[in-house]
Amino acid sequence: MSFKEALNSGKFTVTAEAGPPKGTDIKKIVHECELLKGKVDAVNVTDNQSAVMRISSTSFCKIILDMGLEPILQMTCRDRNRIGLQSDLLGASILGIKNVLCMTGDHPNAGDHKEAKTVYDIESAQLLRVVDGLNNGKDMMGNDLQGATDFFQGAVVTPEANPIEPQLMKFEKKIDAGANFFQTQAIYDIDKFKEFMSHARKFPVKVLAGLVLLKSAGMANFMNKFVPGINVPAELIGELKEAGKEKALDAGIDIMARHIKQLKDENICDGVHIMAIGAEDKVPEIMERAGLL
Secondary structure, three states, X not given: OOHHHHHHHOOOEEEXXXXXXXXXXXXXXXXXXXXXXXXXXXXXXXXXXXXOOOOOHHHHHHHHHHOOOOEEEEXXXXXXXXXXXXXHHHXXXXXXXXXXXXXXXXXXXXXXXXXXOOOOOOOHHHHHHHHHHHHOOEOOOOOEOOOOOOOEEEEEEOOOOOOXXXXXXXXXXXXXXXXXXEEEEEOOOHHHHHHHXXXXXXXXXXXXXXXXXXXXXXXXXXXXXXXOOOOOXXXXXXXXXXXXXXXXXXHHHHHHHHHHHHHHHOOOOOEEEEEOOOOHHHHHHHHHHOOOO
């Protein structure tokens, strides 16, 4: 099944994240993607993640498509105006890329080219409308296309934001703009996520819970301090500390596997998006411990 078919069938859908490297040596990431074949439903390819310049998402999506994996193209509004965004979407479509995740994008202050000028001609909800228009054979100005796209478009949401009300407003705005599925920011408080899902289930969209692999107590504390919308509970940090430095990664794998199993067993959401961030080779092990393989 395609990613779209898997989600719409009710299958507990699993995607993983691939971050293209900063440079042309792709041997490591290609090897990691090979490990995912036959295991995940799609691979989400980041678009200059954290405003750090890397290989373009579109080009690596094409590579993994040729490998037999289904890519999800991330596209941010930070680096392109509306002409560039539409042009790149048309280009991705003729390459056979069928899924796109629409994002506004991190500010360059977060990355390695801090003097880069931002574009932000449009934002993520507007980009969703652009994709919907292209799917219906029209560009953003209403001009006819010589052939429409056929994208399955998604968006992002932060279920653990405090306050949550602005996120719920954005969530509904993105649904109105044409979002078919959502990938969440990293969640660690399952009970709080259930509260979000009780709201999300009122709408005809699919939700993949985003999960970031915790590698140490220090990483968890850093995210709590510096990453908005993420809250790693104290008991999980304690679990990582108790494991010690040598076994912290193994404990992090256990935590993620446990969360995936709970999300699936309790039918809380439609699937998960696994973000291993530098430990992509551990994704099959995470899935195995979660009972998915």
